[in-house]
Amino acid sequence: MGRAPCCSKVGLHRGPWTAKEDALLTDFIQSHGEGNWRSLPKRAGLLRCGKSCRLRWMNYLRPDIKRGNINQDEEDLIIRLHSLLGNRWSLIAGRLPGRTDNEIKNYWNSHLIKKLKSQGIEVTLKARLRRSKATQNEHTKNKKDRRKKKKSILAVEEINEVVPRTEIHAPKPTRFKPTIVSSNSTNSSSQGSDQKVEHRTAASEEDKDDFTWYNFSQDQVGMFFDYDFSYEDGLFENVYQEYSQLLS
Template sequence: MGRAPCCSKVGLHRGPWTPREDTLLVKYIQAHGDGHWRSLPKKAGLLRCGKSCRLRWMNYLRPDIKRGNITPDEDDLIIRLHSLLGNRWSLIAGRLPGRTDNEIKNYWNTHLSKRLLSQGTDPNTHKKLSEPAVQQVKKRKSSRGNSNKKQNNSKGKGAKVEPEKPKVHLPKPVRVTSFSLPRNDSFDQCNTFSTVSSSQGGEGGLGTEVVQGPWSDNVNDDENGTGFLAAYDDHGFVNGSDFECQSHVPASDDDNSLEKLYEEYLQLLKTNDDQVQLDSFAESLLI
């Protein structure tokens, strides 16, 4: 018995949000708070599905969101958290102040997984790929621009040749309830480790601190620049037990706090036996 859609799609707007819709949503939430997503659109005068409103608010309109310019340290942290948690984007996002799961998921899929592949690391297992696999990746990369360049193109939906899809090799994700890890609270929790929020103006109001635009060039150009990925490979982060955190970029408050954050997680792992490492780690994120 299939579940009915979350809302009737009839007569509802879809696709990109207009500035007017954004304004309506923001004004409503500022006045009444978020939650009750199903009834919210109606009350706010929006012809949108409640889910769509929630997504828009969570990913783009919340005042505490910072967009773009993922720092190399955040980059590093995402990779390391992913090696521990797998595709549990919401958990990873919860550890990165101002970042959303969608943003991190996209960033992983478009940048980091490719980068790991090109470095000879399996983005799913975070283990070294066999030599032929690495060469295949490089081949594919270099073949870009040739007539045979169609690979994982979503536009060719019909005859989609499945490239190796990322599979999670970790236990089933633990759902984070709004009680155990509410979004905003998670930022606060992060801030117990870090001072990030104080520097990014979370209370700046809608859009005042939102950075629009492409990802930082630093990130894209960082392939070998800071060397942290080389360290990643060399230290085998997969088990989370035999590498050392390294600060590879000039230390700012943000960078240090991210390092600290991750080190705390590592300590949690180190203090438990191997069997319960992941569980403990996951639990630590939920408290």
């Protein structure tokens, strides 16, 4: 490859991984867990950069990776999710258990583009969704608040020990301030996937009447709100409608 290396790789191996390297990496991660990619190669006895190790593990060595051809259902889902999300491969991969973003990206570029074009379907590439300046500023602004909140949460947890709670995958909030309210108001941590919850899209309690409310089952909330999008992207309606179809 023509470009300069991203970091100093003097003496480091590049190119295809050998079986021995795979074994070293797998053994190390199985005993020590993922993370600390920068220091991992040294500790695992590998002459690779951390990035390379991470990529090899994520895209190839992870035990939960599904091998084999992408089936028709998966292909349909990729096409629909791509029409909805564009080239956000990691999000698409998140909906296909055992498939990696790299695999889906390659499959899209090598198979699906041609297939769709041959069917006369125009393939439009949606640009990667970046945070706007405004949301970046908001992110910075909220940093202090998050720190404060974290501190207070930790303090409460210390007092209350282990508090059972419902795990809801909320969006990385940009414009939303989601509030999950159980319809069974007696217990917000209730089980049962068919229980309906409300997702409030209001940015604050004051302006909640200006926003639409949607109803989702708990499972739907978990899947749907993994998305990282902002209201100003104008995607919410589209995503909601598309997801309603997918889940129906």
